Amino acid sequence: MLNIALPKGRLGDKVYDMLAAAGYDCPGYYEQNRKLVFESPEKNVRYLLVKPSDVAIYVEHHAADVGIVGKDILLEQGSDVYELLDLNIGKCRMAVAAPEGYVEDKNRTLRVATKYVNITKEFYAGRNREIDIIKLNGSIELAPLLGLTDVIVDIVETGSTLRENHLKVIEEFRNISARFIANKTSFKFENAIISDMMTKLREQIK
Ligand SMILES: Nc1ncnc2c1ncn2[C@@H]1O[C@H](COP(=O)(O)OP(=O)(O)OP(=O)(O)O)[C@@H](O)[C@H]1O
Numbered sequence: 570m571l572n573i574a575l576p577k578g579r580l581g582d583k584v585y586d587m588l589a590a591a592g593y594d595c596p597g598y599y600e601q602n603r604k605l606v607f608e609s610p611e612k613n614v615r616y617l618l619v620k621p622s623d624v625a626i627y628v629e630h631h632a633a634d635v636g637i638v639g640k641d642i643l644l645e646q647g648s649d650v651y652e653l654l655d656l657n658i659g660k661c662r663m664a665v666a667a668p669e670g671y672v673e674d675k676n677r678t679l680r681v682a683t684k685y686v687n688i689t690k691e692f693y694a695g696r697n698r699e700i701d702i703i704k705l706n707g708s709i710e711l712a713p714l715l716g717l718t719d720v721i722v723d724i725v726e727t728g729s730t731l732r733e734n735h736l737k738v739i740e741e742f743r744n745i746s747a748r749f750i751a752n753k754t755s756f757k758f759e760n761a762i763i764s765d766m767m768t769k770l771r772e773q774i775k
């Protein structure tokens with residue numbers, strides 16, 4: 570049976586719908602309450618509902634054979650997995666943002682709030698810009714409003730979170746979308762079923 574790690578939350582249902590349309594539906598998925606494992610013996614798949622930021626960890630450590638995860642997580646964690654498909658869902662951009670009217674003082678160390686410490690370090694290293702990072706786990710937009718940092722590095726989709734908090738995009742530097750990933754050993758030993766899933770999922774990409 571193939572173990573599939575699905576991200577709980579905003580991506581989860583979209584991803585499940587895509588898998589179901591590809592022929593890998595699982596009875597009971599939509600009746601979920603606190604259940605974290607769903608099996609379809611008929612389709613030979615088992616779904617594991619995990620936190621979005623844990624999907625690649627399950628796959629890399631072979632607790633799941635395949636998974637669906639945002640490119641932001643793969644970049645941040647440097648996951649050692651095969652990235653098989655760009656599913657063209659969960660689309661957003663990684664961006665630097667600051668309060669409206671913010672003007673950067675290039676002589677000072679820039680204070681940056683983010684969930685994405687590694688992505689942020691790499692981005693500013695590429696610019697030779699000295700930074701202090703404050704790692705937060707959510708509501709990143711609050712940090713510059715309270716003077717905790719100068720700017721944030723975060724995901725932007727519609728831009729409404731920024732607008733409603735009087736922030737503006739300074740620079741968008743990376744497109745993000747959901748990826749179908751596989752464990753390297755699984756890809757070798759379960760190649761037929763994973764390749765079949767990949768072909769059927771590819772047909773569902775819009
Ligand atoms: N506003 C957004 N629009 C589109 N895609 C997004 C948006 N925010 C996040 N994503 C994508 O969806 C994935 C899951 O995001 P979600 O907000 O559900 O999880 P999270 O709350 O960041 O995760 P965790 O609870 O593990 O911290 C992200 O990794 C990213 O790829």
Ligand SMILES: O=P(O)(O)OC[C@H]1O[C@H](OP(=O)(O)OP(=O)(O)O)[C@H](O)[C@@H]1O
Nearest residue numbers: 707708723724725726727728729730731
């Ligand atoms: O451009 P928008 O369409 O407004 O989307 C961007 C928002 O979505 C994500 O937040 P999420 O909902 O995951 O909340 P959190 O970061 O506070 O967990 C991201 O961190 C932004 O805050």
